[in-house]
Amino acid sequence: MATTVTAPRGMRDHLPADKARREHVLGVIRGVYARHGFDEIETPVVEDAARLHSGLGGDNEKLAFAVMRRGLTTEDLRQADAPLDLADLGLRFDLTVPLARFYASHRAELPSVFRAVQIAPVWRAERPQKGRYRQFVQCDIDVLGEPGQLAEIELIRATTAALDALGIVGTSIRINDRRILLALLASWGVTEQSAADRALITVDKLDKIGAVGVAEELGTTLGLDPAATADTIRALESADWDSVRGADWLDAEAFDDLERLRAALPGVDLRFDPTLVRGMGYYTGTIFEVAHPDFGYSLGGGGRYDGMIGRFLGQDVPAVGFSLGFERLVDLVSLPGSAESDAVVLVYDKDVDPVRLAALKAEALDTHHRVRLEKRTKNMKNLLAGLAEQGFGSFATVGTDTTSLDGVEFRPLA
Structure with missing residues (x-):
C-alpha cells in the first residue's frame, strides 16, 4: 500500500x-x-x-x-x-x-x-x-x-x-x-x-x-x-x-x-x-x-x-x-524586488569543474549579498522567472573557461 x-x-x-x-x-x-x-x-x-x-x-x-x-x-x-x-x-x-x-x-x-x-x-x-x-x-x-x-x-x-x-x-x-x-x-x-x-x-x-x-x-x-x-x-x-x-x-x-x-x-x-x-x-x-x-x-x-x-x-x-x-x-503582501547585489551564477552544463564553481561562488560572495548556483536548464525563461520570484535581482552565466568573475556581466532578472 x-x-x-x-x-x-x-x-x-x-x-x-x-x-x-x-x-x-x-x-x-x-x-x-x-x-x-x-x-x-x-x-x-x-x-x-x-x-x-x-x-x-x-x-x-x-x-x-x-x-x-x-x-x-x-x-x-x-x-x-x-x-x-x-x-x-x-x-x-x-x-x-x-x-x-x-x-x-x-x-x-x-x-x-x-x-x-x-x-x-x-x-x-x-x-x-x-x-x-x-x-x-x-x-x-x-x-x-x-x-x-x-x-x-x-x-x-x-x-x-x-x-x-x-x-x-x-x-x-x-x-x-x-x-x-x-x-x-x-x-x-x-x-x-x-x-x-x-x-x-x-x-x-x-x-x-x-x-x-x-x-x-x-x-x-x-x-x-x-x-x-x-x-x-x-x-x-x-x-x-x-x-x-x-x-x-x-x-x-x-x-x-x-x-x-x-x-x-x-x-x-x-x-x-x-x-x-x-x-x-x-x-x-x-x-x-x-x-x-x-x-x-x-x-x-x-x-x-x-x-x-x-x-x-x-x-x-x-x-x-x-x-x-x-x-x-x-x-x-508582495515580496519587494531585491537590489542587483542579489546575484545568481548560472552554470552552462555539468562539465564545469565543481571546485572552480565553488571558487566562483566564494568570489561572488565577497561583493554580493546573496549568491546561488543554478544548473543551466532547457527552459531558462521559467528558471529565471522563478528566481526573480524568490528575490534574486541579477544573474551571470559562467562556463568551463570562466576562471574569474572579472568582466563577467550580471544582468537583471526582471
Missing part, C-alpha cells in the same frame, strides 16, 4: 518563494514592534492539558490537539472515562493562554509593565477549508500590568504602524467594549451570566447569519421577541459615535472611555461598532478588530482580558492584547 506524500490534512508545506514572502512579512512586523518597545518571548508548543482546558480558551478548547501520556496500557484505556483522561499535555491553540502562564512563572524577572511579542505557530483541530488551517502562525503583542488606556493606545499605534510598513492601506479599527455589550443585553432583559454568554456567542454570528438570523436564534434560546430584536440589531449595525450617544441602553462610562481613546489616536480611523463581540469569553473591557473595505474578514483583533492571569497568579493583573492575522497578511 502506497503511503501519502502530501502534508497532513489542514497543514501546508511552504515552497521557497512563499517562505521568503512569509519571512519578509515577519521581519517587517518584528522590526516595527521592536521599535515600539515590545520584547519578543518564546513559550513551548505544548502546555499542560489541564491548563488548556481550564475555561480560558472558550470554544478553542474544543479544538485543542491532545498529547497522550507516555506508557499508557490497555488497562488505562479501559479505565478512562473520556479521551482527555489519557492526555497530560496538549498543543497550544493560541498564544494568550501560554503568555498568561509565562507571566505568572516569570513575573519577578519582568518589568512592572511588560510589553510582549509572540510570533509562533498554533494548532487547532479545525475542519480544513479555504483560509482555515490546523496549523497557522499567530502574531501577538500584549501589554501586561498597565491598567489605563496607555496600553490600548500603544497596541493600536504599533499595530497600525506594522500595517503601514507592510504597505496595507485603507484599514480601520472597529472598537467596542464588553461592558457596552452587557448593558445592551441587560436592556433586553438578559442579565444572568450564562445567558449573556450564550447571547454574545449568537450576536458574534451577525456577519454570517444576519440580523434576522441572530434575532431568531436569540428568540429560540432566550425567548426574546425576534421582530423587535432584529429591528434593534439593524439600527446598531449602522450606529456610529454620534448616533448612540445618550442611548438609554448605553454604558456611559465605557463609551466615555472609548471616546477618550479615540481622541488619543488622531490619524487612526477608529470606528465605534456596538455589534462587535470578539468570540473569546475572557475579554473584560475594550475589544477591537482591523477591518478593510476590500475584504470580508478582519486582519487582526484583540482586547482587554484583565481576569486571565489572576487564574494562574492568584491576583489580577491588567492585560490587553492585539493579534495580527499573519496568514491573511501574507497573502496580501
Whole structure:
C-alpha cells in the first residue's frame, strides 16, 4: 500500500518563494514592534492539558490537539472515562493562554509593565477549508500590568504602524467594549451570566447569519421577541459615535472611555461598532478588530482580558492584547524586488569543474549579498522567472573557461 506524500490534512508545506514572502512579512512586523518597545518571548508548543482546558480558551478548547501520556496500557484505556483522561499535555491553540502562564512563572524577572511579542505557530483541530488551517502562525503583542488606556493606545499605534510598513492601506479599527455589550443585553432583559454568554456567542454570528438570523436564534434560546430584536440589531449595525450617544441602553462610562481613546489616536480611523463581540469569553473591557473595505474578514483583533492571569497568579493583573492575522497578511503582501547585489551564477552544463564553481561562488560572495548556483536548464525563461520570484535581482552565466568573475556581466532578472 502506497503511503501519502502530501502534508497532513489542514497543514501546508511552504515552497521557497512563499517562505521568503512569509519571512519578509515577519521581519517587517518584528522590526516595527521592536521599535515600539515590545520584547519578543518564546513559550513551548505544548502546555499542560489541564491548563488548556481550564475555561480560558472558550470554544478553542474544543479544538485543542491532545498529547497522550507516555506508557499508557490497555488497562488505562479501559479505565478512562473520556479521551482527555489519557492526555497530560496538549498543543497550544493560541498564544494568550501560554503568555498568561509565562507571566505568572516569570513575573519577578519582568518589568512592572511588560510589553510582549509572540510570533509562533498554533494548532487547532479545525475542519480544513479555504483560509482555515490546523496549523497557522499567530502574531501577538500584549501589554501586561498597565491598567489605563496607555496600553490600548500603544497596541493600536504599533499595530497600525506594522500595517503601514507592510504597505496595507485603507484599514480601520472597529472598537467596542464588553461592558457596552452587557448593558445592551441587560436592556433586553438578559442579565444572568450564562445567558449573556450564550447571547454574545449568537450576536458574534451577525456577519454570517444576519440580523434576522441572530434575532431568531436569540428568540429560540432566550425567548426574546425576534421582530423587535432584529429591528434593534439593524439600527446598531449602522450606529456610529454620534448616533448612540445618550442611548438609554448605553454604558456611559465605557463609551466615555472609548471616546477618550479615540481622541488619543488622531490619524487612526477608529470606528465605534456596538455589534462587535470578539468570540473569546475572557475579554473584560475594550475589544477591537482591523477591518478593510476590500475584504470580508478582519486582519487582526484583540482586547482587554484583565481576569486571565489572576487564574494562574492568584491576583489580577491588567492585560490587553492585539493579534495580527499573519496568514491573511501574507497573502496580501508582495515580496519587494531585491537590489542587483542579489546575484545568481548560472552554470552552462555539468562539465564545469565543481571546485572552480565553488571558487566562483566564494568570489561572488565577497561583493554580493546573496549568491546561488543554478544548473543551466532547457527552459531558462521559467528558471529565471522563478528566481526573480524568490528575490534574486541579477544573474551571470559562467562556463568551463570562466576562471574569474572579472568582466563577467550580471544582468537583471526582471
